[in-house]
Amino acid sequence: MTNPNQLFLLADHIKLSLLERKRAQSLDIDGDGGSKDGNISRSLDQFRDGLAALDEEQKRLEEAGDEEGALTIGDNLPGLKKQYDDLTAQFHGFSSPTTKSTLTHPNDPALASDFDHATTLPSAGGASRPKVGQRNSSKTVRFSDNPQAQDSSDPALEAQLFGRRYRDEPDGEGYRDEADDMTNSQVHAYHQQIMDQQDQQLDALGVSIARQRELSMQIGDELDDQVAMLDDVDEAVDRHQGRIDRARNQVGRITRSASDNKQLMAIIILIIVLVLLIALLK
Incomplete structure (x- = not known):
């Protein structure tokens, strides 16, 4: 079952994917851009379906009288819808201050380091650009042809x-x-090549981490389904246990009734024997 926490995590995943796409575009790296756009589009569709499921769940809880559950969904639903609208606009290229703010702020504080890395763009020299307000100490390097x-x-x-x-x-x-x-110029170019290769490897690592995150979300959904199945089995066991208890009570009543009938038969037989003895003694 979809819950607000899963949708917040999905929103963070979409934000990271959009930031990685923007970073690749700024570096003129095409890569598998079509595949990335397809993954983002599917994630947005999943986000939209999750919002629709939350709407239905809120209505169901209100009809069932679960005010606390409906209120919890109602508190989170407007923020999720706003994030979906901002991310959809950002995906289609309609950028605004609100969409940028949504894109760069994670819902889970544990992902802050991932967002910082995704929003840091390499400079022309291959080094990371400092963030706004961060001082960058300059260094002088002297090159020689000999x-x-x-x-x-x-x-x-x-x-x-x-x-x-x-x-x-x-x-x-x-x-x-x-x-x-x-020469020193060649050494500098060689260093730059190594740093570019390392940056490409980091980008590939980011893609792998995103795939692992998607796999984790799928595992979480599967676990939710398994928990629901276990709840159904638990309810069925409770029903059968109630039937067994009723059958045990009926068997107990029958046993007590049979015991009372045996005592009555013994009394009747003793009375007949007593009457016969009296008749013979006379």
Whole structure:
């Protein structure tokens, strides 16, 4: 059964998907954009169906006299409908201050770090752009076309740059082996390439986490169905237990009645024997 908490979680998932799509568009990364739009559209449809189910549930609770349950749904339903309208407008490209505010504020505070990552856009140099109000200390880097001459005059700098050997594979070529014949500009470009690859890997990890979230939601729905089935089984067991108790009471009454009949027969037989004895003694 759909409940407000599940819809709030679904809204957060849609927000993250929209933010990831916006981030990919800002980086000119097409990827599987069509597939992402399809997933977002299906999530919005699921959101709409959930709102309709909540409306029906609220009416059912009001007719059943459950004022507390109906009031709980009534308190959450307007906010959910507003988020659905804002997310739908954002998905179709109709942006406004209210839709932006809805898009960047999670319903679950535990997802704040995910939203911060999704709203942080890489700059042209590959580093993350600082948020508004955050100070960014500037650093000066000097490049030279002759790195050997510069490095040889400063052994500590050479040890800092090339002292550690990074290897992706045990038998692969190390970082220093690749950088030995590079100029500073080439080393900078190589660093930029590595950072771009890491950013793509992080984006892929974000997609994987989103899929895991969808799977978790599906598991939650399946657990709700199983709980409903268990409740039905529990009710059936209670009904059968009541029938067994009534049958046991009937058997007890029959047993007591049979015991009383045996006593009456014994008394009649004793009376007949007594009459016969009296007749014989006379």
